[in-house]
Each structure stands twice: as structure tokens, then as C-alpha cells.
Amino acid sequence: MKKNLGSFVVGDSTKCTGCKACEVACFAVHSRQNNPVGKTVGTVTVPVTPKLYLTRFEQGCMPIQCKHCEDAPCLNVCTKGAISRIDNQVIVDPEKCIGCKDCMQACPFGAIALLPYAKDGKLAAQAMGETKVFASKCDLCAGVEGGPACVRVCPHQALRLVDPEAEAEEKKIKAAEALLMTKNWR
Amino acid sequence: MIVAIDQNLCTGCRECAEVCPAYAIVGEQGKPQTIDTSRCVMCGQCVQKCKSYVSILTHGKDAYEKVKKERNIPDCVQEPLFAAHAVCNIDKVNAALADPEKLTMVQCAPAVRVAIAEEFGADLGTLAPGKLAAALRKIGFDRVYDTNFPADVTIMEEGTELIKRVTQGGVLPMFTSCCPAWVKFMENTYPEIKDHLSSCKSPQQMGGAIFKTYGAELEGTDGSKVFSVSVMPCTCKEFECERPEMKDSGYRDVDVVMTTRDLAWLIKSKNIDWDALAEEEFDQPLGLYTGAGTIFGVTGGVMEAAIRTGYELITGQPIPDVEVTAVRGTEGFRVSHLKVGDLTLKVGVVTGLKNVVPVIEAMKAGQLDLHFIEVMTCPEGCVSGGGQPKLLMDTDRAEAYAARRKATFDHDKELPYRKSHENPAIKKIYDEFLKEPNGPIAHHLLHTKYCIK
Numbered sequence: 001m002k003k004n005l006g007s008f009v010v011g012d013s014t015k016c017t018g019c020k021a022c023e024v025a026c027f028a029v030h031s032r033q034n035n036p037v038g039k040t041v042g043t044v045t046v047p048v049t050p051k052l053y054l055t056r057f058e059q060g061c062m063p064i065q066c067k068h069c070e071d072a073p074c075l076n077v078c079t080k081g082a083i084s085r086i087d088n089q090v091i092v093d094p095e096k097c098i099g100c101k102d103c104m105q106a107c108p109f110g111a112i113a114l115l116p117y118a119k120d121g122k123l124a125a126q127a128m129g130e131t132k133v134f135a136s137k138c139d140l141c142a143g144v145e146g147g148p149a150c151v152r153v154c155p156h157q158a159l160r161l162v163d164p165e166a167e168a169e170e171k172k173i174k175a176a177e178a179l180l181m182t183k184n185w186r
Numbered sequence: 187m188i189v190a191i192d193q194n195l196c197t198g199c200r201e202c203a204e205v206c207p208a209y210a211i212v213g214e215q216g217k218p219q220t221i222d223t224s225r226c227v228m229c230g231q232c233v234q235k236c237k238s239y240v241s242i243l244t245h246g247k248d249a250y251e252k253v254k255k256e257r258n259i260p261d262c263v264q265e266p267l268f269a270a271h272a273v274c275n276i277d278k279v280n281a282a283l284a285d286p287e288k289l290t291m292v293q294c295a296p297a298v299r300v301a302i303a304e305e306f307g308a309d310l311g312t313l314a315p316g317k318l319a320a321a322l323r324k325i326g327f328d329r330v331y332d333t334n335f336p337a338d339v340t341i342m343e344e345g346t347e348l349i350k351r352v353t354q355g356g357v358l359p360m361f362t363s364c365c366p367a368w369v370k371f372m373e374n375t376y377p378e379i380k381d382h383l384s385s386c387k388s389p390q391q392m393g394g395a396i397f398k399t400y401g402a403e404l405e406g407t408d409g410s411k412v413f414s415v416s417v418m419p420c421t422c423k424e425f426e427c428e429r430p431e432m433k434d435s436g437y438r439d440v441d442v443v444m445t446t447r448d449l450a451w452l453i454k455s456k457n458i459d460w461d462a463l464a465e466e467e468f469d470q471p472l473g474l475y476t477g478a479g480t481i482f483g484v485t486g487g488v489m490e491a492a493i494r495t496g497y498e499l500i501t502g503q504p505i506p507d508v509e510v511t512a513v514r515g516t517e518g519f520r521v522s523h524l525k526v527g528d529l530t531l532k533v534g535v536v537t538g539l540k541n542v543v544p545v546i547e548a549m550k551a552g553q554l555d556l557h558f559i560e561v562m563t564c565p566e567g568c569v570s571g572g573g574q575p576k577l578l579m580d581t582d583r584a585e586a587y588a589a590r591r592k593a594t595f596d597h598d599k600e601l602p603y604r605k606s607h608e609n610p611a612i613k614k615i616y617d618e619f620l621k622e623p624n625g626p627i628a629h630h631l632l633h634t635k636y637c638i639k
Contacts, residue, residue, distance in 0.1 A: 018216065019199035020237045021580065024266065028578040039582050040575035042305030042450045044265040047250070048239050054197070061197075061216070113243055153579050155201060 230572015311589025316465025394439030445573025
């Protein structure tokens with residue numbers, strides 16, 4: 001089946017303990033793409049900048065991350081062309097991002113944070129020398145082997161990759177099977 | 187405190203409580219946790235587990251530098267810092283290095299050489315004894331010795347002790363005493379079985395005691411001039427070296443302990459380019475070691491090393507196969523029966539401290555028929571110690587432990603001597619100084635009493 005809708009990762013606050021293993025793994029696999037980050041903590045030379053955010057609320061905690069909206073407000077408001085849709089996923093190009101915060105304001109889920117941008121093991125500088133920041137948000141681990149790292153490392157399986165069309169299809173099939181059972185009583 | 191949880195950083199997830207073998211982490215879910223020091227064995231598995239890092243978003247821009255300062259971590263460090271952490275003694279090491287009156291002697295544990303390269307981006311389990319020795323020399327230690335040498339001494343002492351207990355009707359089973367977290371747990375929880383513990387000090391403490399006596403003699407000086415540093419995969423080794431009884435030479439055996447992670451920090455803070463280091467040798471004679479010494483770093487290794495020597499001491503014959511694969515493995519409790527001449531030696535290996543409880547209970551109930559039991563607190567022995575490089579993702583753990591284990595056994599295979607009693611430096615130290623295993627000098631310096639309150 002051809003995929004028309006973007007996937008996304010969703011957390012489950014009934015399983016989440018708030019350990020932040022997802023945030024650290026998210027940072028590790030992404031920073032590895034343009035920094036010399038190995039498998040151990042000692043190889044890191046830059047601040048931890050995750051793309052999903054453990055969030056506490058009265059009833060518990062869970063990570064919040066991008067829904068990869070179809071009519072993505074962040075993408076719509078970005079005046080620098082730093083946000084684009086690639087393979088149904090909403091992706092930020094940190095090189096183009098100027099840290100204007102429009103996307104942050106536009107996102108209805110608070111799934112974007114402005115965080116320091118690091119390259120080649122060092123913090124990148126803005127034009128006036130201060131640390132460059134960028135809109136850090138979930139890219140569903142685009143280009144990362146094994147898929148979303150947060151899902152893989154969660155010790156309680158509190159994160160799940162949702163394929164909305166496949167899930168709807170599954171539900172429709174279940175509904176059809178249930179209806180078939182009602183035939184004799186119709 | 188040697189292992190602590192930062193109240194400002196802890197999210198109260200209690201993942202550390204899941205791995206704590208001593209049930210020492212207390213607190214309500216979702217609230218900062220504290221360590222019950224009366225139970226804690228300082229194994230540092232909580233330090234390995236914790237992912238609650240100092241975050242710009244949660245704690246602010248200045249928090250990172252503040253936490254780094256509080257923990258005495260070198261300025262150059264920029265890696266993530268977490269709520270659960272261990273004490274850092276690099277400042278004490280630097281002070282000793284800068285003191286012209288001190289002769290600094292360093293030793294590093296078997297498991298350090300199979301893990302430290304990971305902190306410089308090498309593959310998990312990269313074997314790097316040569317670079318390790320070179321880095322320590324470059325840092326400025328006067329003598330670059332090795333814990334693998336006193337591990338060989340431990341085999342001579344512990345093997346002899348075991349043979350005496352077996353042949354002369356001593357307390358059996360005998361438990362190994364080289365893991366300080368296990369010793370602490372036994373003292374906390376089962377002091378009534380203390381006579382089952384080998385009287386041997388750990389290799390680290392034997393090393394320290396030897397450095398400040400024989401080592402000082404070799405330099406024409408005395409123990410008061412020697413500053414003894416060890417690099418350990420273990421957070422509990424600092425506790426062990428601070429034990430008041432560990433000063434039989436008249437001086438503290440080991441003055442300060444660094445973990446593998448600490449040493450990586452120290453190397454970075456001295457601007458030493460790890461990748462560019464040419465391999466060097468450890469200093470002689472107290473850095474000459476066998477394969478038996480190096481396998482102390484993995485679960486079953488002390489047992490295997492003891493059997494390699496014990497077999498030959500008992501039978502007077504070479505052991506048919508130097509690799510005692512029967513005691514290898516990673517299961518929490520493994521039992522083997524080994525034919526040693528006319529004797530069937532019954533041995534057990536425990537790894538992961540929680541697994542020792544049913545073993546002790548069985549022993550107390552008279553249902554355990556074994557001569558000798560090795561106990562290591564950490565999941566797969568010292569290669570998985572609390573002071574080892576910490577993984578960013580726990581999904582890499584199995585690979586890391588397997589690679590470090592393999593590197594340890596590979597190193598054993600490539601060494602010219604693989605049995606402790608065949609180490610020429612062992613023969614030399616017994617000839618010149620210790621005289622005989624379990625003899626009066628050895629007993630005074632290398633053995634101790636546990637459960638001293």
C-alpha cells in the first residue's frame with residue numbers, strides 16, 4: 001500500500017518512568033551524523049540536544065515529539081525554507097534555520113525547542129559569535145539504521161512508531177471480522 | 187560519598203533501583219531518590235544506568251558548568267553529566283604528580299585496557315594495553331605498573347590458601363575476596379559467614395602494599411615517598427582503599443583510585459592525543475603479567491586463573507588445557523566439577539551480586555557442596571564495572587560486554603605466560619621478598635581480616 005500519511009512516534013504516560021533514556025539516545029544517534037560521537041558518554045564533546053522532550057504533568061510524564069502534521073504549521077510559517085517535507089516527514093535543516101522561533105510558536109504540541117547547534121564536535125557560532133541555535137524536533141531518525149532510537153531504547157516500551165494508515169487498516173479488518181460474526185443474527 | 191545521586195537532577199524514574207543489587211536506592215516514584223549508605227555497596231551500577239542528564243532546557247544554561255565544578259571534573263570535559271555519579275579524585279592525582287617529593291606509582295586493572303579506548307571513539311572492547319601504558323607515562327607517573335601483576339600474586343596467595351583449606355580441613359567453601367562490593371555486601375548482610383571469605387586482599391591492595399615495600403626498595407627509597415594510584419573499572423575500589431585496615435606496610439596501600447572514565451578525563455585534560463600514542467610497555471618488574479592475571483577482568487577469570495596454578499601446584503603436572511572453559515560463561519551462577527589429580531574440585535562462579543543470595547542461603551542450609559566460589563558484583567565481572575565507560579544507549583550493552591570479554595580472552599591468548607606461577611616477576615618477588623605464599627611476610631602485607639567494625 002502506498003503511504004500517504006506521515007508516521008510519528010507517540011509516548012504512553014502509563015508506561016513511562018521519566019528516565020530520559022529516549023532523550024539521550026535521540027541525541028546520540030543524531031549528533032553522530034555531524035559530530036564524532038561514539039557509543040560511550042566520554043566521546044561526547046557537545047551539549048545534549050534531543051529532538052523529543054520528556055514532559056511532566058500532574059498525572060505523570062511522557063516524551064512529547066513531532067506529529068509530522070500533514071498541514072504542518074511549522075513548515076508553513078518558516079520564512080527561511082529551513083523546514084521541508086521529505087518522505088512524509090517534516091524535517092528541519094539546521095544550516096538554514098536562523099532561530100526565529102516562529103515554528104516553535106506555531107507548533108500546537110510544543111514539540112520544537114531551540115537548542116545549540118554543534119558540528120565537528122564543537123558548538124557552531126552565529127554571525128555575531130554567540131552559539132548558533134536551531135529548531136530541534138523529531139525527524140523520525142531519518143537516515144538512522146534501525147529506525148527511531150527512542151523506541152528502541154525505552155526500557156518499558158512506552159514509545160511506539162505509529163503508521164496511521166496501517167493502523168486504521170488493521171482496525172477496519174478487525175471491524176469487518178467482527179461484523180461477519182454478526183451475520184447469523186442479522 | 188563515593189556514589190551519590192544529585193537531588194537537583196534526579197527525575198525519580200527509579201531505573202537505578204532496578205539494577206541496584208543492594209536495594210539501597212530509596213524514594214518515591216517521580217521524586218528525587220537517595221542512597222541508603224548503610225546498604226549501598228558502591229558498585230556504581232546506578233551510575234551506569236542513570237540517563238537523567240544536566241539539561242539546558244530543564245536546568246538552564248549555567249547548570250552544566252556548575253555541576254562540573256561541584257564534582258571536581260576537569261574543565262575540558264564537555265560530555266553529559268548525570269544525576270547518579272561517582273566521586274572524582276583527579277585533583278588529588280594531579281597534586282601528587284606535581285609534588286617533587288613523591289614517587290608516583292600507578293597500576294591499572296585488567297578490565298581498563300579493554301575499555302578505555304572506547305572513550306576516544308574506538309570500537310567497543312578495543313584492546314589497548316600499549317596505549318594505556320603510554321598515556322600513563324605521558325601523564326607523568328614515575329612508574330607505570332599494572333594490577334595484573336598483583337593479580338598473579340593473588341593467585342599464588344589465594345591458591346595456596348585454598349589448597350591448605352582443602353587438604354587441612356579449613357572452612358569451606360572459600361569465597362574470593364577481590365571484589366570489594368561483594369565483600370561490603372557480605373559484611374552488611376551476612377557477617378556470620380566471614381570465615382568463608384579468603385583472607386587475601388584484592389589485587390589492587392596487594393599491589394599497593396607491594397609498591398610501598400618491595401617497590402620502594404627497588405628504587406632505594408621507602409614507602410613514605412611512594413604515592414600509589416590505581417585505575418579501576420570499579421567505583422567501590424575507592425572505598426576499599428580507604429578501609430582503615432589497608433595499611434599493613436605502615437602506609438596506606440593505595441592513596442587514590444581513579445575509574446576508567448576518570449583516567450579518560452585526565453588524559454584529555456593533559457591534551458594527550460590518544461590516537462597518536464605509540465604503544466609502550468608497562469614498567470618491570472611490577473608490571474609484568476600473565477594471561478591468568480588479565481582474565482581477572484571477566485566473570486570466572488579468577489577461578490580459571492586459580493585452577494591453572496592450583497592444578498599444577500597440587501598435581502605437579504602441567505594442566506592438560508590451560509583454557510578452563512568449564513568455568514567461563516555469563517550465567518549468574520555456574521557450577522563445575524574439575525578433576526585435579528585424585529581430587530574432584532567443586533567450584534562455583536557467581537556474577538551479578540543478587541545471584542549470591544540464594545547461594546549463601548543454600549550454603550547456610552547445608553545444601554551447597556563446593557570448595558571454592560568466585561563472586562563478582564557487576565553483571566559480567568569487572569569489564570561491566572561501575573567505573574567503566576558508560577554507554578549512551580543501553581541497547582549497546584550486550585555488545586560492549588561481549589566485546590570486552592572477547593578482548594580479555596584474546597589478550598590472555600597472546601601473552602607469553604598464561605599461568606601466574608610461571609611469571610618470572612612472580613618468581614623474583616617470592617625469591618627476593620615475599621619468600622613463600624602464605625608465609626609470614628605475605629601474610630602480614632597481603633592478607634587481612636574482614637568484618638572489622
